[in-house]
Amino acid sequence: MTEGHAVVLGAGIAGLLAARVLSEHYARVTIFERDSVESEEVRRGVPQARHLHGLLDRGRTIIEQLYPGFTSEMAERGATTAEALVGTRWYVGGLRVAPTSTGLTSVIATRPLLESVLRQRTLAAPGVQLCEGAAQGLIGDAQRVRAVSVSGAHGAYTQATDLVVDATGRGSRAPAWLTAIGAQAPAEDRLEVDLGYASRFFRRTPGQLGDQSSVIISTGPNGRGGGAIRVEGDRWHVTLAGMLGDHPPVDSVGFEAFAATISALDIHEIVTTSEPLGEVVPHRFRSPVRRRFERLDEVPQGFLVLGDALCSFNPLYAQGMAVAAQQALALHDCLVAGDTADLSGRFYSAVGKVVDVAWQLAAGADLSHAGVVGPRTARTRVTNAYVARVHRAAHVDPVVARTFLRVANLVEPPAALLRPRLARRILLRGMGAGGFDSGGFDSGSAAATTGVGGQPATEIGQATTDVGGQPAADVGGQPATSVGAQPSADRTPLPIEPTR
Numbered sequence: 061m062t063e064g065h066a067v068v069l070g071a072g073i074a075g076l077l078a079a080r081v082l083s084e085h086y087a088r089v090t091i092f093e094r095d096s097v098e099s100e101e102v103r104r105g106v107p108q109a110r111h112l113h114g115l116l117d118r119g120r121t122i123i124e125q126l127y128p129g130f131t132s133e134m135a136e137r138g139a140t141t142a143e144a145l146v147g148t149r150w151y152v153g154g155l156r157v158a159p160t161s162t163g164l165t166s167v168i169a170t171r172p173l174l175e176s177v178l179r180q181r182t183l184a185a186p187g188v189q190l191c192e193g194a195a196q197g198l199i200g201d202a203q204r205v206r207a208v209s210v211s212g213a214h215g216a217y218t219q220a221t222d223l224v225v226d227a228t229g230r231g232s233r234a235p236a237w238l239t240a241i242g243a244q245a246p247a248e249d250r251l252e253v254d255l256g257y258a259s260r261f262f263r264r265t266p267g268q269l270g271d272q273s274s275v276i277i278s279t280g281p282n283g284r285g286g287g288a289i290r291v292e293g294d295r296w297h298v299t300l301a302g303m304l305g306d307h308p309p310v311d312s313v314g315f316e317a318f319a320a321t322i323s324a325l326d327i328h329e330i331v332t333t334s335e336p337l338g339e340v341v342p343h344r345f346r347s348p349v350r351r352r353f354e355r356l357d358e359v360p361q362g363f364l365v366l367g368d369a370l371c372s373f374n375p376l377y378a379q380g381m382a383v384a385a386q387q388a389l390a391l392h393d394c395l396v397a398g399d400t401a402d403l404s405g406r407f408y409s410a411v412g413k414v415v416d417v418a419w420q421l422a423a424g425a426d427l428s429h430a431g432v433v434g435p436r437t438a439r440t441r442v443t444n445a446y447v448a449r450v451h452r453a454a455h456v457d458p459v460v461a462r463t464f465l466r467v468a469n470l471v472e473p474p475a476a477l478l479r480p481r482l483a484r485r486i487l488l489r490g491m492g493a494g495g496f497d498s499g500g501f502d503s504g505s506a507a508a509t510t511g512v513g514g515q516p517a518t519e520i521g522q523a524t525t526d527v528g529g530q531p532a533a534d535v536g537g538q539p540a541t542s543v544g545a546q547p548s549a550d551r552t553p554l555p556i557e558p559t560r
């Protein structure tokens with residue numbers, strides 16, 4: 061169908077991807093964005109853009125599908141690209157994950173650059189326009205949404221439309237808007253993590269971090285972690301993180317001291333040997349929230365919610381943008397699969413499954429921190445015990461490291477870590493001492509969470525033996541023992557050659 065008019069609320073990552081998908085199915089797509097988006101500065105509506113934004117490979121490949129040439133365009137605009145685990149470093153459980161080929165590409169850049177490229181490409185799609193205006197509510201009833209009310213520079217008005225997509229982010233008012241038109245509001249799942257970020261840019265000098273492009277250090281038992289990524293303008297973007305109210309300070313001395321307390325010293329070395337560019341900027345994130353639209357008995361047609369408005373993840377696991385991309389793909393599939401009758405029901409059912417995987421990964425990692433408030437079952441404990449072994453095995457076994465990263469990047473399902481051959485390696489190699497059981501910073505430990513769907517390991521392993529685990533000799537060309545476990549006290553970088 062290329063007729064009709066769709067309206068997207070919010071020009072963040074989810075809104076742009078949704079608009080791109082809708083442009084293939086509607087004659088006109090109007091994006092309403094509250095902020096002015098003329099400059100490439102961080103906007104008021106996206107304060108998280110001041111902090112490290114990693115794009116998981118599943119997100120990158122979907123974006124590449126929607127915007128062919130995206131990865132090379134990002135590189136032309138100054139992003140760094142690297143093969144994950146070869147061009148970048150990952151520490152989980154206090155030890156470095158074995159450097160090996162993963163088949164994953166990291167596109168490393170600031171969030172404003174990423175958003176700017178996606179915005180330009182989206183606005184080049186047929187029929188798409190961006191208008192400055194803040195959505196105020198829905199017009200319709202419990203069966204159908206017919207319009208949206210918007211306040212813009214020239215006052216308030218009503219925009220009639222065939223479809224409204226709410227991509228207004230974590231602060232979405234969809235539940236209140238639905239209640240106001242007599243529809244049901246979704247239940248919410250929530251965890252209390254009280255996460256604090258503090259971020260700063262530094263000038264990069266050649267040779268730092270062995271010329272690799274990023275280092276991610278997962279949160280340890282003290283709930284502290286961090287990342288440093290090489291972004292456009294030859295700068296380091298450094299983010300420090302602390303959970304459960306233990307937030308990194310914003311003064312230079314405190315920032316450096318905090319960096320010294322995370323479980324590897326690479327980031328500390330960068331912040332103490334580089335020239336700072338600008339001030340330290342804080343961000344507080346209290347709780348991941350998932351809105352269970354897929355559980356509603358009845359959802360109005362003509363209204364969809366996606367991105368952070370649907371599920372806002374703990375940012376430590378870098379899932380938000382990739383899951384927004386998966387949701388955009390699900391929207392595309394729903395539109396291709398049939399007419400728009402019961403689009404809402406079909407969409408929520410599809411995205412519910414997508415979100416399940418990422419949510420279980422993240423919630424599992426969060427709940428491995430004793431202080432996080434949330435429901436813990438025997439299954440959570442068993443899963444986290446297994447995950448601790450995955451961590452230990454990933455330090456010494458490139459085959460485990462590869463699958464671990466691929467799961468963390470949402471490229472393979474969590475059950476991949478339970479394939480019998482891999483499970484044997486994990487159980488054998490993951491028994492040794494060394495490192496500690498960790499939660500996470502960024503995707504390294506998202507994998508750690510492998511929600512694993514709560515099924516007994518053997519059952520999942522059998523069900524997934526056909527998903528293509530590679531024999532050890534195929535992976536990275538290194539024998540499993542070649543990387544060697546490093547004692548946790550040894551923080552010297554491994555002698556790997558960077559890819560760029």
Ligand SMILES: Cc1cc2nc3c(=O)[nH]c(=O)nc-3n(C[C@H](O)[C@H](O)[C@H](O)COP(=O)(O)OP(=O)(O)OC[C@H]3O[C@@H](n4cnc5c(N)ncnc54)[C@H](O)[C@@H]3O)c2cc1C
Nearest residue numbers: 070072073074094105108113114195229367368375380381
């Ligand atoms: C500190 C932090 C770090 C993060 N790090 C990562 C990371 O490393 N990797 C990753 O993948 N994800 C990360 N995320 C999550 C990521 O930012 C989001 O998941 C992703 O941007 C998708 O969000 P969105 O587009 O749904 O919402 P947003 O990006 O929040 O965009 C919402 C947009 O809607 C606009 N808007 C709001 N209200 C209205 C209204 N009423 N009318 C019109 N427009 C409106 C806003 O101005 C904004 O432009 C992080 C989040 C935080 C908080």
